[in-house]
Amino acid sequence: MSPKVQRQRPAPESHLVRRAEPIRTGGAEPAAVPLPDAAPVTPPAPPVPPPRAVRDVMAPRRRGGAPEAASAIAFTIRYDPDEAYEVDALVLALRRQLGWRNLDKSAFYRALSRIAHDNADVQRLALEELRRTGP
Numbered sequence: 001m002s003p004k005v006q007r008q009r010p011a012p013e014s015h016l017v018r019r020a021e022p023i024r025t026g027g028a029e030p031a032a033v034p035l036p037d038a039a040p041v042t043p044p045a046p047p048v049p050p051p052r053a054v055r056d057v058m059a060p061r062r063r064g065g066a067p068e069a070a071s072a073i074a075f076t077i078r079y080d081p082d083e084a085y086e087v088d089a090l091v092l093a094l095r096r097q098l099g100w101r102n103l104d105k106s107a108f109y110r111a112l113s114r115i116a117h118d119n120a121d122v123q124r125l126a127l128e129e130l131r132r133t134g135p
């Protein structure tokens with residue numbers, strides 16, 4: 001084992017030691033020259049952001065696509081590894097069938113939600129599956 005080496009500080013006159021320097025201001029500032037008959041200049045008011053649109057929750061939402069980030073509500077679904085694999089495989093198979101480069105799970109779940117909302121048979125199937133598997 002090699003002995004521990006201590007770091008030595010450079011000598012005060014060394015080029016490695018930083019010396020205090022005066023603050024550079026760019027020289028003396030010229031005296032302000034008053035403008036003849038000039039009105040006082042006021043800075044422009046900051047731009048006012050447009051009001052956020054409030055969506056009626058009972059109104060039908062536009063079909064397809066993700067909501068804007070400002071109005072989005074996040075959901076989290078936790079799967080066990082086998083369920084996660086099944087969902088990934090299903091979304092990948094749908095993406096290939098569609099011929100799309102990308103298809104994320106959120107678009108898939110949005111489509112399922114719309115289908116179930118509009119179709120009584122899908123709602124009945126979902127009820128049967130939920131009764132069978134439990135909460």
